[in-house]
Amino acid sequence: MSTTDDKQTRKNAKHKASMEKQKSNVDARIEEASIERGVAILLTGNGKGKSSSAFGMVMRALGYGQKVGVVQFIKGQQLSGEEIYVREQCPQVTFYQMGTGFTWDTQDRSGDIEAAVRTWAVARPMLEDPSFDLVVLDELTYMLAYKYLPEDEVIAALANRPPEQSVVVTGRGGGAALQEIMDTVSEVKDVKHAFNAGIKARQGVDF
Amino acid sequence: MSTTDDKQTRKNAKHKASMEKQKSNVDARIEEASIERGVAILLTGNGKGKSSSAFGMVMRALGYGQKVGVVQFIKGQQLSGEEIYVREQCPQVTFYQMGTGFTWDTQDRSGDIEAAVRTWAVARPMLEDPSFDLVVLDELTYMLAYKYLPEDEVIAALANRPPEQSVVVTGRGGGAALQEIMDTVSEVKDVKHAFNAGIKARQGVDF
Numbered sequence: 364m365s366t367t368d369d370k371q372t373r374k375n376a377k378h379k380a381s382m383e384k385q386k387s388n389v390d391a392r393i394e395e396a397s398i399e400r401g402v403a404i405l406l407t408g409n410g411k412g413k414s415s416s417a418f419g420m421v422m423r424a425l426g427y428g429q430k431v432g433v434v435q436f437i438k439g440q441q442l443s444g445e446e447i448y449v450r451e452q453c454p455q456v457t458f459y460q461m462g463t464g465f466t467w468d469t470q471d472r473s474g475d476i477e478a479a480v481r482t483w484a485v486a487r488p489m490l491e492d493p494s495f496d497l498v499v500l501d502e503l504t505y506m507l508a509y510k511y512l513p514e515d516e517v518i519a520a521l522a523n524r525p526p527e528q529s530v531v532v533t534g535r536g537g538g539a540a541l542q543e544i545m546d547t548v549s550e551v552k553d554v555k556h557a558f559n560a561g562i563k564a565r566q567g568v569d570f
Numbered sequence: 571m572s573t574t575d576d577k578q579t580r581k582n583a584k585h586k587a588s589m590e591k592q593k594s595n596v597d598a599r600i601e602e603a604s605i606e607r608g609v610a611i612l613l614t615g616n617g618k619g620k621s622s623s624a625f626g627m628v629m630r631a632l633g634y635g636q637k638v639g640v641v642q643f644i645k646g647q648q649l650s651g652e653e654i655y656v657r658e659q660c661p662q663v664t665f666y667q668m669g670t671g672f673t674w675d676t677q678d679r680s681g682d683i684e685a686a687v688r689t690w691a692v693a694r695p696m697l698e699d700p701s702f703d704l705v706v707l708d709e710l711t712y713m714l715a716y717k718y719l720p721e722d723e724v725i726a727a728l729a730n731r732p733p734e735q736s737v738v739v740t741g742r743g744g745g746a747a748l749q750e751i752m753d754t755v756s757e758v759k760d761v762k763h764a765f766n767a768g769i770k771a772r773q774g775v776d777f
Contacts, residue, residue: 371680378679386674398769402776406619410756411611415626416619419652422629423622424774425659426651444633445626452632452659467593472585473578497774529775546764549617557753562605567631567704568736569609 401496401529402546403521405537407504410551411569413533417499418445420531425453429496432457434486436479436502436534443570457495459485479511493525504534507541518544608703608736609753610728612744614711617758618776620740624706625652627738632660636703639696642667643689643709643741650777664702666692686718700732711741714748725751 404420406413417433424431433449433456449458461482463469483506489498506512521530522544532541542548557565564570611627613620624640631638640656640663656665668689670676690713696705713719728737729751739752749755764772771777 375679379677382674382677386677389674392765393771396765396768396770398767400769402764402769402772404618404764404775407761408759410758411754412613412619412623412626412756412758415630416623417626418629419619419622419625419627420775422625422655423651423777426653426655427774429774444630446633448629448633467589467596470586470589470593472582529772531775542761546762546767546769547618548761549619550759550761551617551619552615552757552759554614554749554755554757555753557609557611558599558603560605560753561603562607562609562753563603564600565609565736567634567636568611568627568738570630 400526401524403524403529403544404531404547404549405504405542405545406531406533406549406551407535407537407542408549408551408553409535410553411556412551414445414501416549416551417501417531417533418449420497421449421453421456421499424497424529425455430455430494431497431499432486432489432495433459433499433501434482434489434503435460436482436500436506437461437463441570444567457489475509476511479506483512483517487520490520490524490528490530493528495525495528497529497531498524499531500533502534503532504537504541507538508534508536514538514540517541521545607733608731610731610736610751611738611754611756612711612749612752613738613740613756613758614742614744614749615757615759616742617760618763619758621652621708623756623758624708624738624740625656627704628656628660628663628706631704631736632662637662637701638704638706639664639693639702640666640706640708641689641693641696641710643686643707643713644668644670648777651774664696682716683718686713690719690724694727697727697731697735697737700734702732702735704736704738705731706738707740709741710739711744711748714745715741715743721745721747724748728752 449456461478463478489495507514613623656663668685670685696702714721
């Protein structure tokens, strides 16, 4: 056997030992996870990928033929690819969008509050309906940050949803009370963004 | 006017002034972003949401009728909702999956390397084909971390792709050279995860 072959053989053996150990760790952790119920996921932070991640989970749920509801807070003046796709290709998804644009576009606090309350009136019944397997509340956190919706009521509705239902909430911030009741919290951090290098937002990836 | 009305009026006026300022900042930044080309996005970090975010961008691109290619490295032993959905509902997406399972399942370094090379042979031509608007390379970073693929070749293929093509790479780590050539880098940090509270991975959100 050549020296090179010998080196590869040793590398392969070392790799196998390391992977056996990793597998036993992974298996032990899977064994420990025994609770079966819907999960509440918060995707927060200042980086790109929060809403797209929620829509990826919509795709995942649709793959299993699950019933999905999507309510988008804030967004709406500019059409998005995910909105077009869901509206045109996924008639089985219950979709609602606040559609008033960003707060800095409307510049109208009382109008924003009315729109938030109207949108919450669509979202809340979904959180009470066990026929929904997955409910996405896109950019809900801003409604809490701006105090457009009563935090207690939102938190209670999320916490008291049907046990088999999963929920995904997206948006920066959200507050400690929200983080507390969510099962999984991912913070998407902006390491760098194309926009800051002068590159325009791109159809198909940014909107 | 009552004191309460007065307070609301002041709050609304303050909100309007703050939003006007925010709008002028946002508008100025949009004005500055003048480069139109495809973007390279890296979704990294130890938190939940990286692959689902990539699939959300697939949905976004499909909304605009764009041509999409998806190559999944590593994953494959367990069926996923996104795989079922794309295979069954999106015949227009070119989809390929390495399908050998996680490295800790195979425990076979030379077999893993062969699978990685075979999978890269599918991905690479996509990065040379201007007809693809979006290419997703799910979990590619592990191929670099384990040195299953030559880093120089992968970096060069990403950097030299057609200018109008966007690419999304997911996975923990990836290295400094990869981060350097990507336009947008989001680090998804695990703040907390349901799994660590004993909750089983959930169909429709976790896989």
